[in-house]
Amino acid sequence: MNKTQIAEAGNATSVNEYENRPIVLVGLMGAGKSSIGRRLATQLGLPFKDADTEIEAASNLSVSEFFNLHGEAAFREGERKVIARLLKEPRHVLATGGGAFMDPRTRALISKKGCSIWLRAELDVIYKRCMKRNNRPLLKTGNPKTILKNLMEARYPVYAEADITVDSGDGPHEIVVDKIIAALKDLKNSSSGEIAQGRK
Numbered sequence: 369m370n371k372t373q374i375a376e377a378g379n380a381t382s383v384n385e386y387e388n389r390p391i392v393l394v395g396l397m398g399a400g401k402s403s404i405g406r407r408l409a410t411q412l413g414l415p416f417k418d419a420d421t422e423i424e425a426a427s428n429l430s431v432s433e434f435f436n437l438h439g440e441a442a443f444r445e446g447e448r449k450v451i452a453r454l455l456k457e458p459r460h461v462l463a464t465g466g467g468a469f470m471d472p473r474t475r476a477l478i479s480k481k482g483c484s485i486w487l488r489a490e491l492d493v494i495y496k497r498c499m500k501r502n503n504r505p506l507l508k509t510g511n512p513k514t515i516l517k518n519l520m521e522a523r524y525p526v527y528a529e530a531d532i533t534v535d536s537g538d539g540p541h542e543i544v545v546d547k548i549i550a551a552l553k554d555l556k557n558s559s560s561g562e563i564a565q566g567r568k
């Protein structure tokens with residue numbers, strides 16, 4: 369059950385409590401979490417945080433350098449700690465890295481403390497966006513399009529557990545920002561006035 373579904377009696381939390389949670393963007397590389405997250409934060413008048421940037425600042429390494437020096441498992445651990453710290457901060461927009469929500473412990477943290485939004489996009493759109501920069505270590509280990517396709521198959525069923533899903537199509541960022549704001553309003557106006565607490 370996700371937050372947009374009606375809560376069952378005895379297992380609910382108020383929308384107001386929910387509205388105070390950080391807005392956490394999840395989804396594959398190139399979905400737009402960082403660039404749309406920044407614009408969404410500006411629109412909502414909230415601070416913006418990017419988990420990758422925080423890891424880079426804490427380690428004094430780029431994400432690629434971190435992967436090369438310490439490996440993916442250490443990156444996931446650092447990512448979980450950084451996200452746990454950020455989720456304790458007052459309401460903000462948080463862009464996660466694409467693998468964060470795949471880590472069961474990080475996902476549980478986000479489900480407990482955040483309002484998660486999956487930015488969903490199609491393979492060709494994701495691929496085109498990812499090719500703009502060469503800063504994603506996971507795409508350097510083989511054919512990037514094949515890697516992205518395999519990641520989509522493995523990850524989309526898990527991203528689908530997010531509280532809200534918004535399509536991040538091949539238009540301007542602002543269209544996606546507006547769709548997110550509308551989805552958040554829908555949540556606020558949900559007829560029951562309550563949302564599920566015992567989510568996936």
Ligand SMILES: Nc1ncnc2c1ncn2[C@@H]1O[C@H](COP(=O)(O)OP(=O)(O)O)[C@@H](O)[C@H]1O
Nearest residue numbers: 396397398399400401402403404497539540541
């Ligand atoms: N809706 C969009 N329209 C156009 N370009 C986009 C859109 N979303 C993302 N991009 C571009 O795609 C690239 C990757 O986006 P980014 O925000 O870094 O994705 P993520 O953080 O999910 O990996 C950036 O150059 C960004 O400007």
Ligand SMILES: O=C(O)C1=C[C@@H](OP(=O)(O)O)[C@@H](O)[C@H](O)C1
Nearest residue numbers: 396397398420465466467504505
């Ligand atoms: O999907 C992933 O596992 C990763 C996504 C990246 O972030 P973006 O999704 O912001 O590109 C970054 O955290 C790292 O390269 C690993």
Ligand SMILES: [Mg+2]
Nearest residue numbers: 401402463465
């Ligand atoms: Mg990003």
